[in-house]
């Protein structure tokens with residue numbers, strides 16, 4: 001399997017364009033799943049304070065590094081976590097960032113720390129961002145970003161006079177039935193990379209007849225077509241699977257291309273179907 005390519009973010013750091021979503025991997029199994037996924041070729045892992053498995057994701061990564069430190073480098077791995085909503089606000093965020101860091105301190109730094117959602121208020125969102133900026137200055141974190149931010153939340157942040165570090169990504173739910181053209185355009189205009197969660201629609205769209213037709217045409221599975229749809233839109237993508245064979249299938253997307261015509265055919269700008277949560281229009 002070829003190495004997963006990386007792209008460069010607005011601060012010059014690189015991120016592998018396909019990572020493993022770590023929600024619901026299960027606390028007892030996470031470290032082994034992460035370790036085995038690295039053996040398969042995954043180099044990017046997406047967790048969160050909310051998932052309760054930050055420590056175990058770090059342990060899986062460290063097991064791989066420690067088994068051959070000459071060959072297996074920390075810098076080859078990309079580790080993302082996210083600040084829980086209730087930990088927003090400057091003081092709470094300072095504490096929670098340190099707690100997350102302590103859980104994986106053997107990793108020496110966190111590659112990317114996201115504000116998980118905008119569903120608090122302006123003071124708490126900006127206070128959390130100030131704490132994240134300081135953690136970058138301290139060297140605990142390399143990059144910071146946002147998740148499920150709508151345009152008003154991004155404007156609030158980008159126009160804030162305390163902003164010293166721009167978000168590198170907005171992690172958001174996108175799929176052929178949820179294209180969010182305005183948010184995508186806003187992010188592109190401000191050099192904020194789109195990173196897509198629930199890219200497989202959690203399986204809900206696997207029986208869609210157009211998706212099935214493309215799967216047959218390209219001799220790929222519906223999951224592989226959805227992952228490729230994301231990559232061809234230049235989105236970073238983080239499908240979750242706890243199963244080794246499905247993880248392998250989800251990586252096996254670099255040997256084909258969906259035609260422009262077929263990309264248009266499965267893209268439904270008029271639809272608005274989400275399968276997780278939708279905080280982007282939160283008004284608080």
Ligand SMILES: NC(=O)C1=CN([C@@H]2O[C@H](COP(=O)(O)OP(=O)(O)OC[C@H]3O[C@@H](n4cnc5c(N)ncnc54)[C@H](OP(=O)(O)O)[C@@H]3O)[C@@H](O)[C@H]2O)C=CC1
Pocket residue numbers: 020021022023024046047116147148171172196197198199200201202203221223224238239240241242243246247249250276277
């Ligand atoms: N920022 C945010 O607010 C959010 C972030 N996320 C992040 O995004 C990640 C991915 O999103 P998630 O919501 O988990 O959903 P996904 O769209 O990635 O779907 C995961 C589901 O699809 C199944 N699956 C995976 N691969 C295949 C395959 N090849 N064929 C058939 N079924 C498959 C998985 O089962 P199995 O494990 O058995 O293979 C699981 O049930 C999360 O793990 C998390 O890291 C998710 C939601 C919100």
Ligand SMILES: O=C1Nc2ccccc2C1=O
Pocket residue numbers: 023048050276277
């Ligand atoms: O992975 C996730 N699954 C979720 C479900 C509800 C709210 C947030 C999330 C995640 O981040």
